Amino acid sequence: MKMVRIIASAFFAVLVSALCFVKAEAKPLYTAPLNYHSILIRQDTVPEDSAELKRIDKAISKKISNSAILKGTRDSVNIRVAALSPNISLQQMLKGNVAGVYVQETTGEPGAEQSMLIRGLSAPIFSRKDVYAVQPAVYLNGIPLSQDNPFAFEIQKYDFNRIGPATNLLSFIDINDVNSIEVIKDPVALAKLGPNAANGAIWVTTKNAKSGTRQISLNSYFGMVQSSKVNTVNGAYENAFRQPFYQKYATADDRANYVGYLRDSTSTDYYGPSNWNDLYFKTAPVYSLDLSLTGGSERANFRFFGGNTRSAGNADETALNRYTAGFQINMAPFEWLTLSTKINATRLDRNRNRSVRDRFGETTYLTDFTTPLSPNKALYQNFLDEYKKVIDDNTNTLLQGAVALTLKLDKISFTTSVLFDYMEGTRDAFFPSTLMEDNNFVSNYFGFNQRVILNNAFSYKYDLNKDHKFEFELGQSLQDDTYKYNYAKAYNGPNDFIKINQVDGNRDHDDYLESPYGGFYVSRFNDREKSKLLSFYGAARYQYKDLLTLRASLRNDGSSNGQPDSRWMITPAFGAEWSLKNQFLTANNLFEDLRVTASWSRIMKPFNDDRFAGGPQYRVNMGWNEEPTLPTYGGGGGIMRPYTSGWVGYGIGLPYVDQFNLGLEGSFLEGRLNGGITYYQKNDKRMVLNLPLVKESGYASINATGMDVRNTGVDLTLNAQILKRESSLSWTTGFNMNFNKNKLTALPNGLKELIIGDRLLKVGESIGAFWLYENKGIYNNSAEIPVNPANGRALTFDGNTLKAGDPIWKDQNGDYVVNDADKVLKGSRLPKFTAGWTNQFSYAGVDLTLQFFAAIGQKALNQYDASRYDFINRENSNNIGSIREVNSWQISNNAKSYTIYNPWSDVIPYRIDQDLFLENASYVKLRTVSLGYDLTKTKAIRNMKADIKRIYVYVTANNLLTMSPFTGGDPELIDYTGMYNGYGMAIPRTYTLGVKFDL
Helix, strand or coil, X not given: CHHHHHHHHHHHHHHHHHHHHHHCCCCCCCCCCCCCCCCCCCHHHCCCCHHHHHHHHHHHHHHHHXXXXXXXXXXXXXXXXXXXXXXCCHHHHHCCCCCCEEEECCCCCCCECCEEEECCCCCCCCCHHHHHHHCCXXXXXXXXXXCCCHHHHXXXXXXXXXXXXXXCHHHHCCHHHEEEEEEECCHHHHHHHCHHHCCCEEEEEECCCCCCCCEEEEEEEEEEECCCCCEECCHHXXXXXXXXXXXXXXXXXXXXXXXXXXXXXXXXXXXXXXXCHHHHECCEEEEEEEEEEEEECCCEEEEEEEEEEEEECCECCCEEEEEEEEEEEXXXXXXXXXXXXXXXXXXXXXXXXXXXXHXXXXXXXXXXXXXXXCCCHHHXXXXXHHHXXXXXXXXXXXXXXXXXXXXEECCEEEEEEEEEEEEEEEEEEEECHHHCCCCCEEEXXXXXXXXXXXXXXXXXXXXXCCCEEEXXXXXXXXXXXXXXXXXXXXXXXXXXCCCCCCCCCCCCCCCCCCCCCCCCEEEEEEEEEEEEEEEEEEEEEEEECCCEXXXXXXEEEEECCCCCCCCEEEEEEEEEEEEHHHHHCCCCCCEXXXXXXXXEEEEECCCCCCCCCCCCXXXXXXXXXXXXXXXXXXXXXXXXXXXCCCEECCCCCCCEEEEEEEEEEEEECCCCEEEEEEEEEEEEEEEEEEEECCHHHCCCEEEEEEEEEEEEEEEEEEEEEEECCCCCCEEXXXXXXXXXXXXXXXXXXXXCEEEECCEEEECCCCCCCEEEECEEEECCCHHHCCECCCCCCECXXXXXXXXXXXXXXXXXXXXXXXXXXXXXXXXXXXCCEEEEEEEEEEECCEEEEEEEEEEECCEEEEHHHHHHHCHHHHHHHCCHHHCCCHHHCEXXXXXXXXXXXXXXXXXXXCCCCEHHHEEEXXXXXXXXXXXXXEHHHCHHHHCCCCCCCEEEEEEEEEEEEEECCCCCCCCCCXXXXXXXXXXXXXXXXXXXXXXXXXX
16 A cells, blocks of 8 residues: 555656646647547647647637546547557456456456456355346447356356356457447436446447548557466475475374375476476467458448457467457438448457366366376376367357437437347367366357347427527337357267267167267256346436536336336436536636536346246256256256255345436646546445255245445546647656445345355445454464363364364454354455556657556455465365366465464364455556557658558557565456465466558
8 A cells, every 4th residue: 555655646746746847838839639538630630830729729628628528538448549459358448447447357368258347346246157247238339238148157066167168258349440438437327328237337339430531441460478487396395395284293194195196206297397387388479450441421431340369378378369340331311311230240269278177167077186287398298188189169259230210300300220239159178088087078058149129219409598408308228138058068978089969879779878879978958048128218408508407317117037016117317517617717717627517316227137037936957966057867857946046036126226426527727637536326225135044944045135235436537738749748647546435235134244155244344355264373282272261171163172283263252162253354355446547658759658557455365375285185175176287386486474284183274264365465567568659750651642641650568567465476366256266377468569550
């Protein structure tokens, strides 16, 4: 925190002093204005006449102050800067660029799923499945995109990855085809978008066709991801690490059972060279090439876009290939009639990692993990040679389109549109018997998300006089969603040459479907969900002069996923904007604009599955604890009550969110300093929680409504032109910051606290808090262990008497029994403070851009260290948590040493649910450094007769520096529950050389 204060203080000191300096300049020169709404005026088009310069400068300043540019500045991404980085996903484009948006990359593997939150976490996260329900809506050209549905997790034993391609579907957006990216946080604007936007909205608009112009644009870059440098270790290090534990606590039996792969110190398999990293980490190429063509007339114009991009990781040969094509056409046969069509098509091919954990997470077939992969390159190569027999094809095909017809007659307009979004995913996987102890595995997945929307909107503008203006709108929307998947997995095929899911066998045998007479032992799963969302809304806007603007809307939304008696909800929204500049400061030259805004809305939150629509139900789930996803019993299908997934009763109403904003926005010093600060409160209410039940009920849990979560905070944005000189150095800077506080305000059935698994939810506390024992040291001898004077018994932990070598866990209630009642809530897995800082310098046609991002106040549990120190239990349990990947043969530069407890103790001293492993995971990152030059400023290009508008060349470096006290490596690689387990691939450094060419 001290480091952040120093950086912030230095920044503001430089900002204030520089502004004072430029205010004293006699004659400011023209530069393109800083704003994240992309005013497309280039310096090379500016006339040399000083009078014309002043006119343009004044016009631009007026445009900034009299329009919504301030809002766009605060909540938009600078597309021209973002396009200089090889970011493959929308989440990466937004990261650090908009106040209140928190993006989490849990791995550097390209194409892997990523999470983003707008203004805090709205519901507890117990597993990866829960992440889907808190994501904001993403609109592409007005189309609310349908992301993968989490219902596939119902058939998974482990939730490391969703079955199927598990690709980040927001990787299909190409930044070079994007005109603007805006994050919508205004409650009234969100209310107009409706239930899809209950968690916030991101509005992406692609570049448009233009009338009367012809333009050809070519964008390309080529670069590399840098191989990681790691400190590799071998069995000698691991043996030395364990020896203090054996010397202090081991019995003769413990020494006799010493782990097999470390017994022989002369074995080169584990005590030889540790050079696995030569094969695991590799410098890999990245590239992109796209072409766009725009042309037409006022009556009809078009735009075509096509491109190919390859993003790569620096480990395990991971990569993502993207192929994109888009076409749009606008026709206006009459002045009162316009027809617009946009279509985008994308294909994503993903090369996944070769992680042992992820592989067995899908197969759910666990082999003997007591002998891990060797750190020796030659032996690791043997594993890679066997992996060449693997088939792992992951493909996504995406198609979005919109057809809109607009009729405009004087002040009346009517628009009808049909929107569609189709996303299809396939995965074919085969793992040979040599990787699974003579048992091979094959699986096939096919799934799709389909969304069709019909919108109709009628608007009318009425000016009572020049001081009083009204706008009215009535609209209707019908949204139809379908989610479907077919999944089959099979084991024990006849050989490794047959790599398809074959079930046709010898029908002369009764069990002809089973090996050896047939093919594989096959299990099949399929699911299909349909839902509809019907909405009617009305909106009104009133403007009084340039002083006051009032907005209001009223919606009635109906969801088929709601229960029969609560499928509809009426929700209002109100907003006001008051210009303090025009009211009180008209003669003040310091302020270009100053306004205060206030808004409130209620938005329905539809369920993302249909479980609650039917009330009590049966489930196709015939499994048990070890195989919970089994679809059949005795070879036949069946249905059962939802004993494990949770009882669904009646009386479950649709959740909703109430949001309130109070903001102050301003533009100062002739538009050279723009800023805004917003206080917000977001209350997510009437959410459903799966409450645990007593075992005697026969059900593991029951779904109950009534959970409320509140997020309060402040968004701050400052943008400034510190140096404003065209012929010499210019400097523009932008700073955004968010402070957020999360609190659980209510639980179902009036409960004040609730234990679910290893989590405690407590009213008044953050839903992201960790529930932990407080570690106070070690009992070096039995005399140090407290004794209950009432009965003479020593302190116990969950029924086990504590002994020398055990941890000192604080007995919070003083009852001489340490158990769950002594756990406390500490820290939070989400940051309290996030900030982004962008600086752009220009001199003689050369541009330099630097981007920083900071996340402060979050904590993380170091599961990686806990597992490393708990080696006794880890190796004896032989479950999926026992797996050691080849990349575990390394040690961090700032590895932390812990107290030497007795690892054989029944109390499990290195258990993860204690603050011993709770670390500060705050960080500051230098995300981007980019250096570019506009060749059109050179005399040689200007003298060419060709109509060249721009040739811009640049070099960019990404992810250069991370500053953090976290000892586990990159603090971003923490999963959604706040655990660092060491499985996430490092986010690599990337270097690219690019060109942007416009004709």
